[in-house]
Amino acid sequence: MVMISKYRYCGGVFKPHGLPGAAMFRKLIGACVGLAMMGMAGTANAVPISIGSFTFDQTAFADAVGTTTGTITTFVTVAPATFPTNTISIDAALTGSDLNSGVFCDEPCTIELLFTDNTVVNRVGTDLILFEQGTAESTLVTIGEIELLISSSANLDGLEDLSGALINISEIELDDFGIASGGLISSVIIDLNFPIGADPDTFPSSDPLVLAALNSIPEPSTLALFATGLALLAFLGWRRRGAA
Numbered sequence: 001m002v003m004i005s006k007y008r009y010c011g012g013v014f015k016p017h018g019l020p021g022a023a024m025f026r027k028l029i030g031a032c033v034g035l036a037m038m039g040m041a042g043t044a045n046a047v048p049i050s051i052g053s054f055t056f057d058q059t060a061f062a063d064a065v066g067t068t069t070g071t072i073t074t075f076v077t078v079a080p081a082t083f084p085t086n087t088i089s090i091d092a093a094l095t096g097s098d099l100n101s102g103v104f105c106d107e108p109c110t111i112e113l114l115f116t117d118n119t120v121v122n123r124v125g126t127d128l129i130l131f132e133q134g135t136a137e138s139t140l141v142t143i144g145e146i147e148l149l150i151s152s153s154a155n156l157d158g159l160e161d162l163s164g165a166l167i168n169i170s171e172i173e174l175d176d177f178g179i180a181s182g183g184l185i186s187s188v189i190i191d192l193n194f195p196i197g198a199d200p201d202t203f204p205s206s207d208p209l210v211l212a213a214l215n216s217i218p219e220p221s222t223l224a225l226f227a228t229g230l231a232l233l234a235f236l237g238w239r240r241r242g243a244a
């Protein structure tokens with residue numbers, strides 16, 4: 001309570017009520033720094049994941065599903081010609097590196113995919129790969145303010161899922177979306193059915209399985225946490241000097 005009174009006295013910038021004491025701040029900072037160190041250690045030991053001719057960092061895959069629109073069907077492929085639908089969540093179908101799960105839509109739908117333990121960076125060449133199942137189909141992709149139809153190359157690597165369906169590759173280049181060299185993104189919106197102006201009754205939906213960054217910076221959230229801890233330390237030091 002003494003600490004809270006001190007902050008109340010020093011306050012003005014922060015509201016006194018509900019403000020944790022300095023001891024709590026120090027605990028929070030300790031936790032932030034600890035988590036950051038754990039995250040960095042985990043990153044250092046991560047083994048890359050190979051899919052076909054591509055190699056990805058372990059954190060390179062989409063991590064979460066954001067906003068969705070329309071009716072989205074999930075599927076898993078478990079054996080030749082066996083595709084149970086809607087047995088898993090959209091999140092489970094599209095995050096991570098599993099090529100035996102994905103989604104399709106029979107009507108216009110959009111899915112926002114988020115990168116939370118890595119950030120995609122625009123380096124020379126292709127930056128993201130969207131793996132897509134079956135007949136090679138296009139996907140409407142929105143990054144930032146730009147929406148482009150990305151075609152899919154049929155089965156370049158001879159990849160198949162457990163059902164025997166072919167796995168195709170859509171290459172996404174961030175230059176095409178107006179992202180500067182070295183620019184970062186953490187959100188991609190895919191529109192499965194259909195491109196602008198196309199007939200929804202005839203345009204075939206693509207069937208995304210995995211979205212992965214070839215050019216990826218791991219652990220931005222951990223680094224941000226670390227930066228937050230440092231900023232809090234600096235802030236506390238500044239407050240202490242100010243109060244002295």
Ligand SMILES: [Ca+2]
Nearest residue numbers: 059060061063
């Ligand atoms: Ca990731």
Ligand SMILES: [Ca+2]
Nearest residue numbers: 093098101209
């Ligand atoms: Ca999947």
Ligand SMILES: [Ca+2]
Nearest residue numbers: 123124125174
């Ligand atoms: Ca690029």
